[in-house]
Amino acid sequence: MRGQNPLESQVVESLSDPQNQGHPLHETLSQLWEAHHSLLNRIERIARVSDGYQSIVRDREMTLSARFDKQLRQLEKVARISDRYQTMLRDLNIALKEASTHDALTGIANRRLLTERLREETERAKRYSRPLCVVMVDIDRFKAINDDYGHEVGDNVLMEVVRVMEAEIREHDLCGRWGGEEFLLLMPETSTESAVRVIERLREAVANLRVRVNDDSLSVTVSLGMAQLRADENYSSAINRADVALLRAKRNGRDRYELAD
Incomplete structure (x- = not known):
């Protein structure tokens, strides 16, 4: 619980003073004080919920970023594999064409x-x-x-x-x-x-x-x-x-x- 400011301290003292028990505004001040505390508690709960939500959002964003980075790395790996495969396929096609048009022993045209x-x-x-x-x-x-x-x-x-x-x-x-x-x-x-x-x-x-x-x-x-x-x-x-x-x-x-x- 946060510390009380001077006005709150003064209200607490007034409500706890026996001499003020019969004052016509004592009951109204007491209700107002309870409403004030209830509102403060509600605000604190909302703040905690908001902080928790922001933490979840932040964690989710970090998770999404990490997942995105992982998927990006996977895509880059697939792209590298694809490039190597394309190069191997191109070399294989060249080799096959060479084999189909050149003599295996002498290397000249067949x-x-x-x-x-x-x-x-x-x-x-x-x-x-x-x-x-x-x-x-x-x-x-x-x-x-x-x-x-x-x-x-x-x-x-x-x-x-x-x-x-x-x-x-x-x-x-x-x-x-x-x-x-x-x-x-x-x-x-x-x-x-x-x-x-x-x-x-x-x-x-x-x-x-x-x-x-x-x-x-x-x-x-x-x-x-x-x-x-x-x-x-x-x-x-x-x-x-x-x-x-x-x-x-x-x-x-x-x-x-x-x-x-």
Whole structure:
């Protein structure tokens, strides 16, 4: 209970003085004093309820703030996980696309990618009347290499030949594995004369290649057949003509190139 002020003390003294018991205002003052106390008690209860309510509101606000902060942290965590997942998914898609368009052993374009590029370059060559050459490349006596030295050495030969070919072709040419020991060179914006200089340089570079086999070294050669796309044919026809030229190079002694009709 709070302390009394001077007026309240004076009222208390007046009500407790026996000489004032018969005063006509004593009863009225006594009732007024009781009403005053009742009002004070009511105000104090209201104040306590108000303080309690404010405390509850404050606690609730802190609880809501804490819950909001927790949910915000959870959302940030989910966002980070989502970002990592999106990055992993993007990397996976790139890896899957790479696996679907490139040869697993040598890392160069596979037949699928070669076919796509052949279609695109053929359309472009015909639209703008530009030259386009295709070259079939085959490693000579590759079956004998596998039979005599084993498939591991054969794989090494494939990778070494690919390394030489990629070093000798031009930046805008495409080298891909057509199948087995057979490769295809796609040479856009290239006439027969220009292509001959490139493939002859490539043939010589492969002929100078030596593949290590234990303490020995293995010589490798390639045969090549080349065809320039005709205005009235599709890329399949040009490849068939290059393949016929390749067979002719094989029959004429290998380690050489032949031009299609």
